[in-house]
Amino acid sequence: xxxxxxxxxxxxxxHPLPVSLKQARLPRWAVPALALAATGAGCGIxxxxxxxxxIQWGLLAALLFLLGTFALSTAVExxxxxxxxxxxxxxxxxxxxxxxxxxxxLWETAARGSTVLDGYFLSHSMGTLPDAMPGGGIYHAIIxxxxxxxxxxxxxxxxxxLTAIYLVEYGRGRLAKAxxxxxxxxxxxxxxxxxxxxxxxxxxxxxxGPSGFAGAMALAIxxxxxxxxxxxxxxxxxxxxxxEASLALGVPKWRTILKVVLPTSIGxxxxxxxxxxxxxxxxxxxxxxxxxxxxxxxxxxxxxAQQSLPLxxxxxxxxxxxxxxxRAWAAALVLIAFVMILNLVAxxxxxxxxxxxxx
Numbered sequence: 001x002x003x004x005x006x007x008x009x010x011x012x013x014x015h016p017l018p019v020s021l022k023q024a025r026l027p028r029w030a031v032p033a034l035a036l037a038a039t040g041a042g043c044g045i046x047x048x049x050x051x052x053x054x055i056q057w058g059l060l061a062a063l064l065f066l067l068g069t070f071a072l073s074t075a076v077e078x079x080x081x082x083x084x085x086x087x088x089x090x091x092x093x094x095x096x097x098x099x100x101x102x103x104x105x106l107w108e109t110a111a112r113g114s115t116v117l118d119g120y121f122l123s124h125s126m127g128t129l130p131d132a133m134p135g136g137g138i139y140h141a142i143i144x145x146x147x148x149x150x151x152x153x154x155x156x157x158x159x160x161x162l163t164a165i166y167l168v169e170y171g172r173g174r175l176a177k178a179x180x181x182x183x184x185x186x187x188x189x190x191x192x193x194x195x196x197x198x199x200x201x202x203x204x205x206x207x208x209g210p211s212g213f214a215g216a217m218a219l220a221i222x223x224x225x226x227x228x229x230x231x232x233x234x235x236x237x238x239x240x241x242x243x244e245a246s247l248a249l250g251v252p253k254w255r256t257i258l259k260v261v262l263p264t265s266i267g268x269x270x271x272x273x274x275x276x277x278x279x280x281x282x283x284x285x286x287x288x289x290x291x292x293x294x295x296x297x298x299x300x301x302x303x304x305a306q307q308s309l310p311l312x313x314x315x316x317x318x319x320x321x322x323x324x325x326x327r328a329w330a331a332a333l334v335l336i337a338f339v340m341i342l343n344l345v346a347x348x349x350x351x352x353x354x355x356x357x358x359x
Contacts, residue, residue, distance in 0.1 A: 024076050024077055024078075025076075025077060026072065026073060026076055026077060026085075030072065031069065031085075031089075034065060034068050034069060034072065035065055037068070038061045038062075038064040038065035038068055039061045039065075041060075041061065041064050042057050042058065042059075042060035042061025042062075042063075042064055043057050043061070045057075045060055046060055058097075058100070062093045062096075062097070065089065065093065066086065066089055066090060066093060069085050069086060069089045070082050070083075070085065070086045070089075073085040073086070106336070109329060109332050109333050109336060110333060112325075112326070112329035112330075113326075113329040113330040113331075113332060113333030113334075114330075114333070115326050115329070115330070116134075116326045116327060116330045117330040117333060117334070120137060121136075121137040121138060121327075121330060122137060122138065122139060122142070122334070123137060123139050124136060124137035124139055125137055125138075125139050125140035125141075125295065125296055125297050125307075126140070126295040126296070127295060127296060128295075129295075131315075131316065131319040131321065131323075131324050132319065132321040132323060132324065133323060134323040134326075135323075136327065138309065138312055138327070138330070138331050138334060139297065140294065140295070140296060140297040140298065140306075140307045141307040141308055141309045141311070141312040141331065142309065142334070143297060143298075143299060143307075144212055144291070144294075144298070144301075144306040144307040144308040144309075145281065145308045145309045145310075145335075145338070147212050147216075147299075147301040147306070148212045148215050148216045148219060148287070148291070148301060148306070148308055149216075149219065149277060149280065149281055150216075151212070151213060151216035151220075151301060152216040152217075152219035152220040152223055152280055153220075153223070153273070153277060155216065155217065155220035156219075156220040156221075156223035156224040156227055156276065157223075157227055157273050157276075159224055159227075160223070160224045160225075160226075160227025160228045160231060160273075160276075161227065161231055161269070163179065163183070163224075163228045164227070164228050164229075164231035164232040164235060165231075165235065165257060166179070167179060167180060167228075167232055168232055168235040168236060169235070169253070169257055169261070183224075183225050183228050183229065184225075186221070186224065186225040187225040187226070187229065189221070189222070190285075191218075191222055191283050191284075191285045191286050192285040192286070192289075194218045194219075194221040194222050194286055195215075195218045195285050195286030195287075195288075195289040195290055196289065197218070197221070198214055198215075198217050198218040198221075198286070198289075198290055199214075199289050199290060202214050202217065202290075203290070209303075209304070210290055210291055210292045210304070210305050211290075211291065211301060211302055211303055211304060211305070211306065212291055212298075212300075212301030212302070212306040212308075213301050213302045214290035214291065215286055215287045215290040215291040215306075215308070216301065217290075218286035218287075218289075218290055219280040219283060219286060219287075222279065222280050222283065222286075223276045223277070223279065223280050226272070226275060226276035226279055227272060227273055227276045229272075230268070230269070230271070230272025230273075230275060230276070231265075231268075231269050231272055231273075233268070233272075234265040234268030234269050234272065235261060235265055237265065237268070238260075238261050238264045238265050242260050242261070242264065243256055243260065243261065246259075246260045266349075266350070267349075267350030267351070268350075270346050270349050270350045271346055271347075271350060273346075274342050274343060274345075274346035277342055278339045278342060278343070281309075281310070281335065281338065281339055281342075282310050282335065282339075283310060284310040284311055284313075284314050287308045287310065287311045288311055288314070291305060291306050291307070291308060291311065292305040292306075293305060293306075293307050293308075293311045293312070293315055294306055294307050295307070309331055309334065309335045309338070310335065312327075312328075312331050313328045313331045313332050313335070316328035316331065
């Protein structure tokens, strides 16, 4: 009988291993070729069956790809390796199914929004121009969005950051549990409820009129729980050894938090704040209730109605004319670009503020 040691010695001597020890593998080109074949078969079946939707064609192709991968791998590589291939293929298929709608949305928005997006569109407001007429711009909406989101960030970010620090570093007992509970409740609050709350308190009870600041307060309510949760998780990732080392040197706890904990987690905190900003930038319902929208430029967020990009998109699409549709798509493209720029800035700040490790 040939032992394992004998087989290893034979292999080291340069002789080929027995056939029984070799594992049959699919060539590298097999999976891409199978994907192309499944795509063609899915389109062919869709055409033959009279299916008009390309989404149905794609789902058929994905199903054929999964079944074909499993069958081919089972025949060549065995049942165990076939299960691994099936899991890997399923991950890739779900990834593609998630990316395709996003790419389609970006392509459609860029294609339709670029028709009127130019320097004039970015630097002019609607003024007295009728919505059915071509022309006009979104300068007043950009000003309103920047001011409203900026005010909401100034309100929500410090409160959310301090709340997360309390929950992680100091929070014990019933108060911490109550704060955690209300943060969880606020996370699921619909945006229209936040708008109705500010409407009832700020406008109906206190008697203030619609303004950008009123909309910013509603956006801050939506932003705070996101900031608290993301910051809390980032602070929990800071190793306790860093805190203990600082405290062992006699550094007060507040200074340890300020000089050790926060700099260590600043990248994650910045990312969480930017995600919260992206969460509120596209909100329309609170702005519709509290800001109302204006066709002219209003640089004062504390007085009179003001415009914002999501509300501008909604109002222009509501008009129903060809010119208003073009302006709505262009404003949506600017809104997407605004969120992407925020993410790039956050990545830059996170990399700049990340702790430097010596070699």
